[in-house]
Amino acid sequence: MTTVVLAGPAGESAHDGGPHPESPARVVAAMKGVHDLHLGSDLVTVDVGPASREDLARVHSLRYLDELEAFSGRGGGALDPDTFVTSDSWDAACRAAGAGLAAVAELERRRDGVGFVAARPPGHHAVRSRGMGFCLLNNVAVTAASLVAGGARVAIVDWDVHHGNGTQEIFWDEPAVLYISTHQSPLYPGTGRPDEIGGARARGKTVNIPLPPGATGDVVSLAFSEVVAPAVDSFVPDWILVSCGFDAHRADPLAELALSSADFAALAATVQQLAPCGGRTVLFLEGGYDLQAVRRSTASTIGALVGDRTFPEDPTFGGPGADAVRAATMLRERALSEVDKECSGGGSLDAPHTGSRGAPTTRLRSDW
Amino acid sequence: MSVPRLIAVGYDGSADSVAALRWGAEIASTIGARLRIVHAVGLLEHAGLSGRCSPHEQAATDVACRVGLDIAQVEWRVRDGEPAAVLRRETLGDDAADLLVVGTRGAGAHGGGTLGSTSLDLAQTATVPVVVVAG
Numbered sequence A: 001m002t003t004v005v006l007a008g009p010a011g012e013s014a015h016d017g018g019p020h021p022e023s024p025a026r027v028v029a030a031m032k033g034v035h036d037l038h039l040g041s042d043l044v045t046v047d048v049g050p051a052s053r054e055d056l057a058r059v060h061s062l063r064y065l066d067e068l069e070a071f072s073g074r075g076g077g078a079l080d081p082d083t084f085v086t087s088d089s090w091d092a093a094c095r096a097a098g099a100g101l102a103a104v105a106e107l108e109r110r111r112d113g114v115g116f117v118a119a120r121p122p123g124h125h126a127v128r129s130r131g132m133g134f135c136l137l138n139n140v141a142v143t144a145a146s147l148v149a150g151g152a153r154v155a156i157v158d159w160d161v162h163h164g165n166g167t168q169e170i171f172w173d174e175p176a177v178l179y180i181s182t183h184q185s186p187l188y189p190g191t192g193r194p195d196e197i198g199g200a201r202a203r204g205k206t207v208n209i210p211l212p213p214g215a216t217g218d219v220v221s222l223a224f225s226e227v228v229a230p231a232v233d234s235f236v237p238d239w240i241l242v243s244c245g246f247d248a249h250r251a252d253p254l255a256e257l258a259l260s261s262a263d264f265a266a267l268a269a270t271v272q273q274l275a276p277c278g279g280r281t282v283l284f285l286e287g288g289y290d291l292q293a294v295r296r297s298t299a300s301t302i303g304a305l306v307g308d309r310t311f312p313e314d315p316t317f318g319g320p321g322a323d324a325v326r327a328a329t330m331l332r333e334r335a336l337s338e339v340d341k342e343c344s345g346g347g348s349l350d351a352p353h354t355g356s357r358g359a360p361t362t363r364l365r366s367d368w
Numbered sequence B: 001m002s003v004p005r006l007i008a009v010g011y012d013g014s015a016d017s018v019a020a021l022r023w024g025a026e027i028a029s030t031i032g033a034r035l036r037i038v039h040a041v042g043l044l045e046h047a048g049l050s051g052r053c054s055p056h057e058q059a060a061t062d063v064a065c066r067v068g069l070d071i072a073q074v075e076w077r078v079r080d081g082e083p084a085a086v087l088r089r090e091t092l093g094d095d096a097a098d099l100l101v102v103g104t105r106g107a108g109a110h111g112g113g114t115l116g117s118t119s120l121d122l123a124q125t126a127t128v129p130v131v132v133v134a135g
């Protein structure tokens, strides 16, 4: 059986904004989902410490880090109409950002298993210079940037119902990171069009598949089989990180996709098939605001990764969006070919891969 | 710079945003520009959980018309996203705004400093002139 490396809980009591859907209870619900699986010795829990300044500074500006720490130190307040900061938010955010690093360290030590980060506040909306959309620090990006600094190639698969604008922005021009998102559109944050394909050094390394409200699991699975899997496969990542939001669940109050917990299991199974040698896969809790859905979806998702396929809900079928998946593919190909034309005679889409500091990356896939 | 043809005003119903709207409408009326009133919808408002009433098109356009702007020159636009990012997108592509107008502080805004400030964000990142109107 696959070992599950659990980094968390983190944020299960701190960073409490009162009556707000992004609550400590979300992590408690995710933890219940993990424990529902009764994994016994196949569950390994690692201690979570705060991410260091160096880790955070790879993805956030020093000015923002200073301001956020000071704002929290003064007691906090509203960062924007969605996002709150409390007196303990800075510490909570640093722990959430450090959780992925702890999971990676343990997976590297074990050379086997899959990681799950049960931490909040979530991260994928946080851009380099500010937090937004309930997110303060970009947890998945902190881990990805750390891996890239070590010479790895990282694929980030984001199945949260919202587009991960922060992650996309941070790695927009980073050829060692492939960012792929399925998300509802239109919806906050309004980004994630298929023709957003990455910066000059990383053309094609950003992949967006917007889906209409009501899209069901079969549609998201179609996106995974027709777009996500080929993109990850050809990228040949050393690590796969998943922005594992459960707010695409049909019960979620913040959005209108129509997945069940069983559908997340199918997506997880696809990711597992794409996983690099030795696992090297970490799932990060992002959104998900219906507590029962979070619990069930956590259990289903991790269950799929460890071979437990008893799901309390059935997979969903028949929603709209298959044409949106094809349209996204077409729009993306058109955008790529337009860039190709612009570049003809002056550079290549597949420029040599370089790490975040310009050093050549090392292919680690078979390095275990 | 050339005279603005399309002015986009950030509007969330707060007192500061009403002041920005009034100023933008007066300028639009004076120079013969169109006015686009832009409301950014966040995560909580989308779900009806913001604890505030969503701004109404009628109330916003009434403010613009009261300062003498022809209703035909006023457009109401609602977009999902964080306010600064939404307004920045209004300056891109076809029919892009060439002047942005915002209030100093919006509804539910931060308690002070530069963190989370839409006006400061736009002043630093927008590619068109930005006017910040005190309420």
Ligand SMILES: [Zn+2]
Pocket (backbone or CB within 6 Å): A160, A161, A162, A245, A247, A286, A287, A288
């Ligand atoms: Zn989300």
